[in-house]
Amino acid sequence: MSDLAIRCSAIVKRYPPDVLAVDGLDLEVRRGECFGLLGPNGAGKTTTVEILEGLIEPTSGEVEVLGQRWSSDAPSLRERLGITLQETHLPERLTVEELLRLFRSFYASGREVAEVVRLVSLEDKARTWYERLSGGQKQRLAVACALVGDPELLFLDEPTTGLDPQSRRQLWDVVVDLKRQGRTILLTTHYMDEAERLCDRVAIVDRGKVIASGTPRELVASVVGREVVEFEAPQDGVREADLHALPGIHAVRRAGTGWALTVDRVHVAIPALLDHLEARNVPLAALSTHRATLEDVFVTLTGRRLRD
Amino acid sequence: MTRQGTSFSPLWQLTLARLRGFFREPSTVFWSFGFPVLLTVALGVAFRSRPPEPVRAGVEQGPGDEAVASALRGRPALEVDVLRADAAQGALRTGRVAIVVVPGDPPTYRLDPTRPESRLARAVVDDLLQRAAGRKDTIGPREEQVTEPGARYVDFLVPGLLGMNLMSAGMWGIGYVIVEMRSKKLLKRMVATPMRRSDFMLSFVLMRLFFLAVEVPVFVGFAVLAFGVPVRGPLLALAGVSTLGALAFSGLGLLVASRARNIQTVSGLINLVMMPMFILSGVFFSPENFPRAMQPAIRALPLTALNDGLRAVMNEGAGLAAVAPQSALLAGVAVVSFALALRLFRWS
Numbered sequence: 001m002s003d004l005a006i007r008c009s010a011i012v013k014r015y016p017p018d019v020l021a022v023d024g025l026d027l028e029v030r031r032g033e034c035f036g037l038l039g040p041n042g043a044g045k046t047t048t049v050e051i052l053e054g055l056i057e058p059t060s061g062e063v064e065v066l067g068q069r070w071s072s073d074a075p076s077l078r079e080r081l082g083i084t085l086q087e088t089h090l091p092e093r094l095t096v097e098e099l100l101r102l103f104r105s106f107y108a109s110g111r112e113v114a115e116v117v118r119l120v121s122l123e124d125k126a127r128t129w130y131e132r133l134s135g136g137q138k139q140r141l142a143v144a145c146a147l148v149g150d151p152e153l154l155f156l157d158e159p160t161t162g163l164d165p166q167s168r169r170q171l172w173d174v175v176v177d178l179k180r181q182g183r184t185i186l187l188t189t190h191y192m193d194e195a196e197r198l199c200d201r202v203a204i205v206d207r208g209k210v211i212a213s214g215t216p217r218e219l220v221a222s223v224v225g226r227e228v229v230e231f232e233a234p235q236d237g238v239r240e241a242d243l244h245a246l247p248g249i250h251a252v253r254r255a256g257t258g259w260a261l262t263v264d265r266v267h268v269a270i271p272a273l274l275d276h277l278e279a280r281n282v283p284l285a286a287l288s289t290h291r292a293t294l295e296d297v298f299v300t301l302t303g304r305r306l307r308d
Numbered sequence: 309m310t311r312q313g314t315s316f317s318p319l320w321q322l323t324l325a326r327l328r329g330f331f332r333e334p335s336t337v338f339w340s341f342g343f344p345v346l347l348t349v350a351l352g353v354a355f356r357s358r359p360p361e362p363v364r365a366g367v368e369q370g371p372g373d374e375a376v377a378s379a380l381r382g383r384p385a386l387e388v389d390v391l392r393a394d395a396a397q398g399a400l401r402t403g404r405v406a407i408v409v410v411p412g413d414p415p416t417y418r419l420d421p422t423r424p425e426s427r428l429a430r431a432v433v434d435d436l437l438q439r440a441a442g443r444k445d446t447i448g449p450r451e452e453q454v455t456e457p458g459a460r461y462v463d464f465l466v467p468g469l470l471g472m473n474l475m476s477a478g479m480w481g482i483g484y485v486i487v488e489m490r491s492k493k494l495l496k497r498m499v500a501t502p503m504r505r506s507d508f509m510l511s512f513v514l515m516r517l518f519f520l521a522v523e524v525p526v527f528v529g530f531a532v533l534a535f536g537v538p539v540r541g542p543l544l545a546l547a548g549v550s551t552l553g554a555l556a557f558s559g560l561g562l563l564v565a566s567r568a569r570n571i572q573t574v575s576g577l578i579n580l581v582m583m584p585m586f587i588l589s590g591v592f593f594s595p596e597n598f599p600r601a602m603q604p605a606i607r608a609l610p611l612t613a614l615n616d617g618l619r620a621v622m623n624e625g626a627g628l629a630a631v632a633p634q635s636a637l638l639a640g641v642a643v644v645s646f647a648l649a650l651r652l653f654r655w656s
Contacts, residue, residue, distance in 0.1 A: 053500060055656060078502040085500070089492035093332035094325055105321035106503040129332075149501070 004064075005031045005153050005184040006052060011061030013047050013208075021047040022058070023208035029186055029201075034179050036199035037188040038294060040304070044208040045188040046086055049157050052186070053083055066153055079108060082151030084142040086158050092131035096122055096141055099130060100148055107149035120144045120174050136167025143174055154178065156187040160194060172198060192294035204298060211301055216294055223297045224262040225250035229269060229289045232258035237282035246272045251300060258285070262292055262300070318503060322511035326485075327518060340481070340519065344473045345530050351469075352462045352535050362387050363429040364405045366396045372411035379440035380409075386432055407433055463538065466531040467618035468591040471553060473527065475585065475611050477519065478557025479564065479578045482512045486565035487574040496656040509650065513558050520554045528622075540625030548628055549621060552638035553614035559645030560610070566652040585611035613637040 006029035013022040022044045029035040037045045050056040052063060054070040054077060063070060068077050090099055100113045117126050120140040125133060133141065139159060146154055156175070160168040175198050178185060189195055195202050196216045203213035212219055220226070235257075243252045243261060248268035253260050263269040266289055277284055299305055330336055364387045367377045373390050380388045391399060391408075399405040400418060406429035410416040415437065419426040439445075489495050498508065528546070531537040539546060564581060568574040588595055588602075589611035598606060606612055617634035620626035628635070 055496060055500060075502060078500070081500075083497075083500045085493055085497055087493060088497045089494060090497075091325060091329050091494070093329055098325065098328065102321045102325050103501060105318040106498075106501040108502070145497075 003031050004067075005029045005033075006035075006065055006186065008052065008063045009061060011048070011051055011058045011063060013044075013051060013056065014059045020208055022051070025061075025205070025208060025210055027203060027210065029184065031184050032182050033200040034175070034185040034187065034198055036195040036202040037186065037205055038190065038192065038195050038202050038298070039188075039205035040190055040298075043205045045205055046157055047208075048205070049155055049186065049188055053081065053155055054078075079149065080152045082146030082149055082154045084139075084146050084156050084159060086161070088142060090130045090138075090141070090145075093129050095127050095129055096133070096144075097126045099141065100144055103145045104148040110149040111147065113148065116144045116147050119147060119177065121170065134167070136163050136170060139163060139167070139171060140174060143171070147178075151183070153184045153186070156185065158188055158190070160189070160191065168194070192298070195294055202294065204294070204301065206298075206302055212297065219294065219297050220292045224292045224300050225264045226292055227263050227266040227269075227289055228292050228296055229261045229263055229266065229273065229287070230255055230258060231261075231273070231287045232285035233277060233282050237280060238277075242276065243273075246276060248272065253300070260296075262296060319507045319510055319514070322503075322507060323514045323518075326511055326515040329485075330481075330515070330519075336481075340477055341523065341526060344469055344523075344527050348462075348466060348469055348527070348531060349534070351465055363407075363425060363432055364389070365429055365433055366391045366399050366405035366408040368393050368396045368408055368410045370411055376409055376411045376415060376437070380433060380436050383432075383436065386429075386436070405429075409433060409437075462531075462535045463623055464594075464619070465592065466528070466535070466537045467622050468615050470524065470527055470550070471589070471611055471615040471618055472586065472591045473523065474520070474550060474553045474614065475557045475582060477523070478516060478554060478561045479582055480561075481516065481519075482558055482561030483565040483568075483574050483578050484571070486512070486562070487568045487571055490565075490568075490654070490656075491570050493656075499655045505653070505655075506650070509562060509646070509653075512562065513555065516554050516558045517551065520550060524550045537622070539622050541621035542627055545621045545626065545628045545631060546618070549614065549617040549631055549635060549638075552635050552642065553610070553617075555642040556610045556614070556638040556645070559642045559649065562649035563645045563652070566649045567654050569654075585609050588612070590615045608637070610638055610641045 006027060009026045011022055011025050012020070014020055025044070025048055027037075027048070037048065039045050047056060051058045052065060054065075054074055057070075065077060066080055070077065094102070096117065097113060100116055104110055104113055114126075117123055120143055122137060122140060122144065125137055130138065130141070143156065143159065146156075159175070160171050163171065172194070175185065175187070179198070187198065199216065201213065201215050202219065203210045204219070205211070212223060214222070238259065240252055243249060243259065246269065248263050248265045250262040250264055261269065261273070270287075270289070274284070295305070330340075362385055365380060367373050367380070367388060367390045369390055369392050377388050377390050380386055389399075389405065391405075396405070396408045396418075400408050400420075403423075406419065406423065406425045408418040410418060417430055417433065419430055421427060486495075499505070524547070528537075528539065532539060560581060561578075564577040565574055568577060585591075588598065588606045589609050591611070595603070595606045595612060613634040617631040617638075620631050620634075
């Protein structure tokens, strides 16, 4: 058996007349890993995931999920997958328990309802109507509905979008728990911190294509370096070419009214920068550094921020 | 980790979810059970049996008016007023009197022949004036008065309202609910599971049959107790025709819901399907009132078949065999609409 949970190549999804939602996307997800699809809204993440889930048919391209194909093995695949959609409204006046019993009934084998309720920490709400749950509780229930069939592969489409920080952290705990049990998870998000925290590997998607992939650490190191130095100084006092010439500088870009430098060795780059500015008599208004993130990767690759 | 007996049957769980959703929404419970009863009460009161109304006649002022008026007075079936010419004209136009008599030799009857009460008034007035002028009756017939349950308006109305209720419940209860589930992406979520699509559709049919078992006894029971509406045919025939009607309109409900993406579209479609049947299929008045050329089309409507079947059983005492044509039409509509709905259904 292949150690790949998902393999797809050159998938294209075209909506007539002229929308190209997915434009030749390749992806490999290994069994047992948590894989993140990252990208801004409208990048084609949800379309890609729904193609993998067998809910949308691609215009062209090859899709293999858990070694099976949608065209020939749909019923058996449905038994092996768990899915949360980006937005689902479950029936308002059914309780958590009733909804889970309903979804459980669709699977030939699966988990006990009470066990799943525990997994997503909704024990107190088991007899509460769906309409009376908070946003975070509804989202955890959606994950629970995906878990009742005891899936080999779990799809979570933007599981924390629109949630408050505490609810996000509670949902992360659920995902970390599932990772620990060795489940394969594919999640989409436009939160870079979420991807860094949860995902073993990520692919950055923009305009329907994968523009970079790897572990979060690899991506950051290979694309932007390890640290980002941001400073503010009068625009006319600094030239981009001079900054490039400084030692230890990986990349230079404008950031708002100042500059952002990505660097490998911050202890070399900062003294060189300060010397440079002092020599040219340029006053320094502000200086800060942070560890480079996937957000910096995205900005470097596309010139745009993730949530514009 | 394993299957837990029959309580996990997906069809049963889906049906249970439907029933729970319904009973936890008080307004839908009212529309399904309370509203038809209220409507029957209102119409039953409005069209209750009354003693015949007297006919009003006007006599225009002028020479000889007193002679005419006194010839007409003293009959309980006729009220007579002597009016000035212009007032008489106005009273006739607004319907306060059904006829105006202008005294003279011979007198003139002024009336609108398209108004039934005017034609009645003419007959009464003419009879009285002819007798006053000396005409003799040549025969003296006896009269027997009959008002029997089964021939009253309310007896006609109740089966029609039951049919109408079965139609609306099927169309709204299924069509509307399914499209709401589609617009909220719940359908998409459900087909992402191994759920059998036929189970999903059958759960709606089962739900309708559950309600039928409550709706029909409540409604018919109320009509029998409150208005003495007869059920002359076997209860089995009543149950059979009602069930086929519910199945036919469940199928049509599924069909109108099969493509619509939002509530507005499906509401429009439901009204489009139901409105002609409200008017043509004999809910409030007999479809015989429509021109003969329209009759074959009217007979082909499922609500006409349902109402005819229910009236045959309740008012005329028909058994299952006698309503076979109506039953066959309803069964046909059910089968065809289900098959089409399954083919056309849009899940996402």
